Amino acid sequence: MTERRSARRVAKSPGAFRTISEVAEELDVPQHVLRFWEGKFSQIRPLKRGGGRRYYRPEDVELLRRIRSLLYGEGYTIKGVQKVLRDSGRRGDSSPLATAPLGASRRAELEGIVAELRTLQDMLSRRRR
DSSP states (O other): OHHHHHHHOOOOOTTSOEEHHHHHHHHTOOHHHHHHHHHHOTTOOOEEOGGGOEEEOHHHHHHHHHHHIIIIISOOOHHHHHHHHHHHHHTTOOOTTTTSOOOHHHHHHHHHHHHHHHHHHHHHHHHHO
């Protein structure tokens, strides 16, 4: 039944809000981890609707993706990630590619490529399921 249900799902536009279950699935982390990260990182502020349902903006998802990458991929601790985010916030740039010494147009181009690759990765991972 889940295969049929996921086959019926319509792909959301990149600018659409996502539920906690969609974000958890996309990032391959449990929902309780996302709620935990909300308590540890003040930069994560999903919109909360009736009954406490969370709706994540695209920028929230990108931030969560960056946090996941720093924690799981690069081996940072929670405090280390907090420092990285605090430092990048001082520079006024919270982009996942903020640490790259690039011009604004080149950075925007690379971020577009990264977003496209993530979309393709998501499509491939859904096909494997």
